[in-house]
Amino acid sequence: MAEPSIRNIVIVGGGTAGWMTAAAVSKVLRAGTYTVRLIESDEIGRVGVGEATIPPITTFNRILGIDENEFLRKTQGSIKLAIEFVNWGRLGQTYLHPFGQFGLDIEAVKFHQYWRKLGMLGEVPPLDDYCLTAMAAKLGRFTRPSPDPQSVLSTLKYAYHFDAALYARFLRDYAEKRGVKRREGKVVDVSLRGEDGFIEAVTLASGERIEGDFFIDCSGFRSLLLAQALKTEFDDWSHWLPCDRAVATQCEAGGELTPFTRATAHKAGWQWRIPLQHRIGTGYVFCSKFISDEEAIQTLLANLDGPPLVDPWLLKFTAGRRKQLWNKNCVAIGLAGGFMEPLESTSIHLIQAGITRLLSLFPGAAISPLEVDEYNRLMISHYEHIRDFIILHYHATERDDSPFWDQCRTMTVPETLKHKIDLFRGCGRLFRYEDELFAEGSWIAVLLGQNVLPQAYDPLVDAIDVKVVRNTLTQIRSHVRQTVEAFPTHRTFLQRNCPAPKLLVNRGAGYVGAK
Amino acid sequence: MTLADNRIRKLVILGDGMAAWLSANVLAHVLAAQQVHICVAESGGEIDVDTFGPCVSTLPSIDLMHKLLGIDESTFMRRTNATFKLGTKLTGWVKQAESYFEPFGETGVNFEGIPFHHYWLALGGKEQAALSDYALSAVAANLGKFSHPLADTTSVLSTMAYGYHFDAALYTQMLRERATKHGIERLKGELTTVTHSDNGFVESLVLECDLRVPGDFFIDCSGPQGLLIAQALETGFEDWSPLLPCDRAISVSSRSADPLMPYTSATARAAGWQWRIPLQHSTDNGYVYSSRHVSDQDAAATLLANLDGSVRGEPRHQSFRSGRSAKFWNKNVVAIGGAASGLEPLASTGLHLVQRSLLRLIELFPDKSCAAGEATEYNRLMSSECERMRDFLLLHYALNGRDSAFWKDCRAMGLPPLLQRKIEHFRNRGRVVDYDEETFKPPSWAAVFLGQDVRPRCRDPLLDTVPPQQIATMLLRMKTAIRQAAEAMPTQRTYLAKIGAAAPVTID
Structure with missing residues (x-):
């Protein structure tokens, strides 16, 4: 050869x-x-x-043989269990997209189907209560997952902010x-x-x-x-993702160190909030067709946890x-x-x-052109699956308080996404394409979190007595809660395992944006 | 919500073969608590509408269905004259008398994330062992040995997987008895008329004697006649005969030969290929051929000249058409088995597809209106699955090395683009492209590529980081361990007796 x-x-x-x-x-x-x-x-x-990252980053670091504590110390890192979405489905509405699954499948039928049935009967316990990761995020607690697949602790999935x-x-x-x-x-x-x-x-x-x-x-x-x-x-x-600019800044960390990213929808886009050990990173992604840079900066500065550490800088981009x-x-x-x-x-x-x-x-x-084509095929499908998932957040909304949201709500979405939404709306069904990054749990969190409620539940759910369903759900819920209450708080976890050195953050010494 | 009112209350299965009775059992099991009335309308009379010849060779997945239904393995094997199957031996596809093996279970180990066949290729000419010498299933099969795989993944005995011949x-008789015992209604009679409701849905079947089944x-x-899907609903058919030219099969039973081998044989012949499926007390043989390339008489002569035991009974002829129904689910009808698709039995996919159809149907089980997009999704998933399976079959034909007109025609065929890409990737660097909904995973594809003598042009560059001597030592150790494990197993016949699965001898 x-x-x-x-x-x-x-x-x-x-x-x-x-x-x-x-x-x-x-x-x-x-x-x-x-x-x-x-x-x-x-x-x-x-x-x-x-x-902010998603759980596969832990695999990347593991392959490189990186010690997790050392890495978190050196990058001022914190734990991320979820994203909290504020004002997306409706103004005033908040939901979590946690890593990991909701509940347990019962008799090969998906958990959310049972949850939906109880919902239709008028009992609506929040879906988050059945997910270990979501509960830990809500309560601001964390511990490392257990390697034992029998333990509920093995279902905890996490990533980092750094x-x-x-x-x-x-x-x-x-x-x-x-x-x-x-x-x-x-x-x-x-x-x-x-x-x-x-x-x-x-x-x-x-x-x-x-x-x-x-x-x-x-x-x-x-x-x-x-x-x-x-x-x-x-x-x-x-045309699907109209946001084309962002203003970003960093501010002093406030009281609570949340183990999740927050994404708050504003009038013409959304604001991220990423808590690190030494500061908070934040920025407003917006569509320049609807608001000016100045207005975006004002909105950003009006929504900080603490005093800004650097002057906001502007980024321009085109989705694609x-x-x-x-x-x-x-x-x-x-x-x-x-x-x-x-x-x-x-x-x-x-x-x-x-x-x-x-x-x-x-x-x-x-x-060889073969490998080149294959790389492109795989990466393009990866990009497109992620794209569809992001578009879903904009499209599945009832917001009609600004022209930006009117445009997002009424736009034509890719066929692949339309198919997913229709199937879910019908009977709560979901299928994951093999190469797709976001698993079923992620789609369920966002679809339900943004009020895409299935009109019916899986008929097979009726095979189990509703009393049994109710009891099982109650058990899962209390087990999840008890497990999480035994975790240390996020801050305690970091202090015990990987406290980062106090950095002197110079005002005005932030990063420069791309041209 | 008024959902409950719209629930399916009556489900009718039309047919009397394996697919019909398997469907009845599985659906009755899953819908047990739902008060769905299930009825099987046995129209037809051909017992083997879903099989080629009187015997079935399966993939390992069937075990899952049996576990779901609580079918005891020894009882099932005893009742159906069954044997274990560890894979398929393919002979003469590349050169006359040369064989390779497509084993179930694992072949080698993927060290450092690099698929095993790359290591095997890296040894080049220095190593004489076949790829299948690193698969416990293949080694045990060739020795006529069998014992159940172990669950302990640290043991080499966990690397085997198996299906059955039965x-x-x-x-079908066993499934029918089981279903009727579980309260499934059984109606007999030829289908005479199908009535439709206003929206075109099937409303009822009318059997002879004016028995109406709503x-x-x-x-x-x-x-294959697709009484509902093709005839009543006129769904249309996607013809694959330009890709898979075989359209006839002739089969005959012969006396069983010892040792009792736990594998299916598929031997290439002048205008197709011959199967050999060993059961406990007989052997099933058949020739799948293209009627454009050989006459029925010549095909029969070829089959009869290539048996390893004396003939029992008359040979049976059968025609078939390769392809699939344009939709598997149309309105309120789902086609399963031969009504859904026609694929020759080379890769033993028939029963597997029935099972996959049922699992998908359960996942997407509708209400009366079938209006929640289930059919579209079902059709999308099942057609990909069926097409990837077809491509796997096609691969055997496309890569043949034989000289007769039939085989030359097969080589000259235009291939579907997804398969073409797969072949090019393998030829280039031994990489197996894996698409959505593949039944056969990369190691199975690699076994066929390498078995049919495709050698990649260059090696995987990631392999450069492993010293060649280390590869040689590792493979030798693996091969020895596998050989020893296989030799320590009992013969299949001994093992069947030991687990109480030996079928009583029938007298002809």
């Missing part, structure tokens, strides 16, 4: 995407066989908004120890090979030319290689993705490939998904 |  000719890998851009990629590549493609270089410039700011810049710094140490070479400098030119248009080299401002066999574009919104050099077209989703995420000898990871607002904390996850798929299809002797 | 008529929901198990 031919010797692999892909030896020399160049990552353009640091930040979360760049260093996650470098760390994973340095772990899986062992040093000696490959040369990995990462080019980044301290002059270029980070976007720094994707600081300071993305500190995470990148942490992974940089990791990758550099494993042989990744960092090059300081700004890329000013990209040269393509004449015969096939592959990227041959990038030139830095210093005049230094860095050649490579394979390039990973982690340059963020600029998409230096994939969009600018290779002219890969963009698939624009702004490049038509190919892998083009010629270049793969874009992170924002260089596409952008979806962080409503379901998928930014870092999409980086991870890009990395794991790239590694499983990593080119051998030469780059 | 007599279809005896099995229902809220109907299951069409009437076999």
Whole structure:
């Protein structure tokens, strides 16, 4: 068999995407066989908004062999069990989207079907009461899940909030120890090979030319290689996801350290709130067609937990993705490939998904169009499933208090999403596409949380006596509550296991936005 | 809510074969507390509308259905002349007399997340062992041995999985007895008329003697003729014969030969392939062929010349059509079994599909109106599942290495794009693309690709990080452990007797 000719890998851009990629590549493609270089410039700011994650991040860290306590300490990290959605279905309405499942299936029929039946009989216990993760989030408590599948504690799922810049710094140490070479400098030119248009080299401002066999574009919104050099077209989703700007800031942490992200819907978009050990990250994602930047900043500043630590900075974006995420000898990871607002904390996850798929299809002797097509097929379907889930939040609303919500409520949604909503509305049925990131529990949380109530329940539910159903549900509920009440509070957990050093946060020293 | 009023109260199953009676048993079990009246209208009279020949070869999944119904394994095996099945041996598909094995259960171990077959390929010419030498099912099968797999996942004995071979008529009889004992109504008589309500739903079946059978929901198990789905509702048929040219089967029973092998054989012949299914006291043989390439007489001669025991009874001819109903669920009718799809038995998928249809129907069980989008979802899922299965069958034909006109035609066929992509990926780097709703998981596909002599152009670069000597040592250790475990097992015949599953000898 031919010797692999892909030896020399160049990552353009640091930040979360760049260093996650470098760390994973340095772990899986062992040093000696490959040369990995990462080019980044301290002059270029980070976007720094994707600081909330979803449970697969724990797998990523585990594969790298990262100690969880050390990681949380070094990144000012906290635990995330859920997202709390405020004002989405209706003004004044709040629901949780917890990680993990609701209740237990009974006789192969889904739990929420029994819950729906009791609801139709007039008894409406909140669905959250049956989910360990949701209950822990509500009560602000946490402990690590049990590895014993028999224990209810094994159903606890969690992710993290962390300071993305500190995470990148942490992974940089990791990758550099494993042989990744960092090059300081700004890329000013990209040269393509004449015969096939592959990227041959990038030139830095210093005049230094860095050649490579394979390039990973982690340059963020600029998409230096994939969009600018290779002219890969963009698939624009702004007709479904009209928000196109965000103003972001950081503020002092208030009293309670909530183990969940909060997403509050405002007049023309929504505001995130991500609590870390040393501060709170927050920002308003909005649609510039309906409000001005100034109005957005005012709304943001009026809704802070504590005094702001930095001046708000502005980000501009378009929802969508490049038509190919892998083009010629270049793969874009992170924002260089596409952008979806962080409503379901998928930014870092999409980086991870890009990395794991790239590694499983990593080119051998030469780059084959087969692997390129397969990578694109898998990533595109991943993007689209997530897109549908995010659109659901905007579309399934009764809000009619602003033109923005009127537009979202009445827009035409993708067929795949329409099919899901219709099926659920009928009889509470859900099907997960195999490659789909968000499992049944997530869809149920959002659909029910935003008032998409099934008109009927699964007829098989009637096979079980309603008294038995009622008793089982009561038992699950009290078991869940008792279990969670024994957990330490979130803050106690962090203090015991992974207290982060007190950082002196300089006012005005926040991150700069992308142009 | 007035939901309860709209619940299905009467369910009618049309047909008298295996699919009909399995449906009756499963639905009666699941709907037990719901006061649904289930009735089987036995129209037809062909007992084997759902099978090719008198015997069935299954996938491991059937065990799940038996556990659900509480069917005791030894009793079932004793009553149906059944044997265990550990996989299929394919002979002559690439070169005359050369065989490979598609085992159930696991082949090797996926170290570091890299599929096992990559390690096997990495040994290249230095290692003479077949891929199936790393599958306990295959090694035990070739030695004629069997014992139940263990649940302990640290033991090599947990890596096996098994299905069955059994007599279809005896099995149907067992299911029928079980169903009638559980209160399912059984009506006999040819279907004469189907009446519809205003919205086009089926309202009732009229059997000869003017017996009218009304229902809220109907299951069409009437076999390939599709009395309800195809005839009454005119659903339409998607013809797959341009892809799968075989359209006839001839089958015959022969005396059983010892040792009693726990696997199905599929041997390529000039215009199709021949099955051999060993039961406890007889062997079922059949030739599936293309009538455009061989006459019925020549096919019969080929079959009779290739038996390993003396013939019992007359050969039986059967025609079939490859394809599927354009919809599996139309209005208030779901087609299950031969009425839903026609797929030759090469991959033993017939009963599995019946089972999958029932599980999907239960997941999506409707009310009388069938208006909550269930049918659309059911059809989406079942057609993908059926098509992925078809592609798996097709793969065996597409990759053949034989010379006759039939086989050359098979090689020249245009393939569905999803299958084409799968083949290209494997040829390139040995990667198995896995789609939604696949019955056969990547290790099964890899067994066929490699069995049919496809060798990837290049190796997985992730493998470069494992030293070759380490791979060689690891594989040798694995092969030895598997061989030892298989040799320590009893022969199938001994084991059947030990667990009380030996069927009484019938006198012909």
